[in-house]
Amino acid sequence: MAIAASDVVTEYGSYYLDHGQSAQDLYAKLLRPSVTASHFRTVPTTETVKRYGTAELNRILQPFQKAFTPIGTTTFKPTKIELYELKIDMQEFPDDIADSWLSFLEGPGIKRADWPLVRWLMEVKIPERRDEDYELNEAYAGVFAAPTPGTAGGAGTAMDGIKQVMTALGARINTITMGAIPSADIDFCTYVEDYVKNHPIEYRRRIDNVYMNETLHLRYREGKRQKYNASYAQAADLDTLYHFPNVKVVGLPSHGASNKLWSTLPSNRLRLVKRNPKSLEVQEGTPRQVNIYGDWWEALNFQHPESVFKSDLA
Amino acid sequence: MTETSPEIKDQLAQILENQKALAERNDELAIENGKLKKQLDELASKGLPKDGVEAEEPVIPAESFKVNKSVFKFNLARFFVPGIGEVSATDALADKKKRKELAIDGKDLTITEWLVAKGSGVIDEVVA
Numbered sequence: 001m002a003i004a005a006s007d008v009v010t011e012y013g014s015y016y017l018d019h020g021q022s023a024q025d026l027y028a029k030l031l032r033p034s035v036t037a038s039h040f041r042t043v044p045t046t047e048t049v050k051r052y053g054t055a056e057l058n059r060i061l062q063p064f065q066k067a068f069t070p071i072g073t074t075t076f077k078p079t080k081i082e083l084y085e086l087k088i089d090m091q092e093f094p095d096d097i098a099d100s101w102l103s104f105l106e107g108p109g110i111k112r113a114d115w116p117l118v119r120w121l122m123e124v125k126i127p128e129r130r131d132e133d134y135e136l137n138e139a140y141a142g143v144f145a146a147p148t149p150g151t152a153g154g155a156g157t158a159m160d161g162i163k164q165v166m167t168a169l170g171a172r173i174n175t176i177t178m179g180a181i182p183s184a185d186i187d188f189c190t191y192v193e194d195y196v197k198n199h200p201i202e203y204r205r206r207i208d209n210v211y212m213n214e215t216l217h218l219r220y221r222e223g224k225r226q227k228y229n230a231s232y233a234q235a236a237d238l239d240t241l242y243h244f245p246n247v248k249v250v251g252l253p254s255h256g257a258s259n260k261l262w263s264t265l266p267s268n269r270l271r272l273v274k275r276n277p278k279s280l281e282v283q284e285g286t287p288r289q290v291n292i293y294g295d296w297w298e299a300l301n302f303q304h305p306e307s308v309f310k311s312d313l314a
Numbered sequence: 315m316t317e318t319s320p321e322i323k324d325q326l327a328q329i330l331e332n333q334k335a336l337a338e339r340n341d342e343l344a345i346e347n348g349k350l351k352k353q354l355d356e357l358a359s360k361g362l363p364k365d366g367v368e369a370e371e372p373v374i375p376a377e378s379f380k381v382n383k384s385v386f387k388f389n390l391a392r393f394f395v396p397g398i399g400e401v402s403a404t405d406a407l408a409d410k411k412k413r414k415e416l417a418i419d420g421k422d423l424t425i426t427e428w429l430v431a432k433g434s435g436v437i438d439e440v441v442a
Binding site for chain 1: 372393429
């Protein structure tokens with residue numbers, strides 16, 4: 001909404017002295033990259049509601065007899081996935097940095113929309129911040145809430161994240177009751193192994209990852225090291241399951257403190273996207289004011305909810 | 315009159331034996347048929363269709379249950395219980411069987427007792 005440069009002005013003065021400073025002299029704390037969405041298959045769409053169907057046919061094979069004895073019911077169920085519209089709105093007065101140490105970001109003689117400050121925001125700072133906001137607030141923990149007109153919506157309300165999606169799908173998602181997370185790492189390793197063992201047999205060799213929060217991921221690695229008391233040539237070995245080497249444990253930043261484990265077939269994880277999430281536009285509005293904005297539609301969801309498994313904790 | 319050859323006599327004996335076996339099997343099937351018809355009539359008298367009933371979608375039971383003086387309610391209609399398989403909340407509520415597969419510290423437990431002991435998220439404690 002504004003450039004807050006008062007601390008720089010206080011420290012370095014409200015004048016510009018060229019000591020060769022550049023954008024490389026600007027440092028920032030590390031932000032979390034967007035990881036969760038990379039585990040979902042991106043499906044571009046022009047629609048804002050995507051409709052799929054599931055089809056199940058029950059038993060049809062039976063012993064022979066002359067009489068015609070038909071069995072087998074084909075059950076169709078709808079799967080509707082609504083996309084959510086997300087946006088970035090920023091408004092800056094680039095002149096706020098003109099008379100300060102930061103003036104190397106000024107662009108004398110060119111439009112403010114083309115100033116290095118604006119380019120630096122669009123190419124560096126906004127993508128970093130967008131990715132962290134998406135990862136930590138929306139991708140897993142988001143619960144959509146329509147914003148009050150004229151007021152910016154709160155963090156975590158732009159879309160339904162994976163956790164809310166699974167809650168909304170109710171009994172269509174398979175819940176495996178595992179109970180409380182054990183306190184000992186070695187027991188937690190067994191907990192994860194039991195979680196996979198209790199998938200229906202046809203799924204155990206087909207799922208690729210068990211997703212959880214990053215702390216639990218680390219606890220699994222420690223637990224596996226203790227349990228099997230072997231040295232592993234590659235760090236990646238500590239991420240796989242002993243009896244199911246096709247399954248990897250993956251810690252996602254988006255899961256925060258959630259104790260939920262979940263898994264599904266790789267092709268079942270969908271990220272539906274309308275418009276390019278990375279696209280930004282810039283416009284000089286009222287004199288000397290620059291607006292930077294971008295918007296897109298997206299949803300993280302599952303094509304066949306009946307092939308999704310989760311543990312029973314929040 | 316020519317005498318019947320031993321081979322033909324053997325074949326005839328075999329045919330007669332087969333006929334007897336088929337007749338006995340027929341009698342067994344007739345008895346079983348009668349029993350099945352009786353069962354269908356009993357079901358029909360209870361208002362259930364003779365063609366069979368399609369499995370209903372499981373629902374979250376409204377009833378609560380008590381374990382160790384605490385009251386709980388299910389928040390999910392169906393779930394997998396390790397060692398047991400897929401269970402509906404309604405069936406779990408009705409099931410009073412102490413199971414070895416769900417034993418904790420050597421004590422066999424019912425499904426609901428096990429869910430409480432494990433701190434499962436498929437049940438919520440009802441606070442008065």
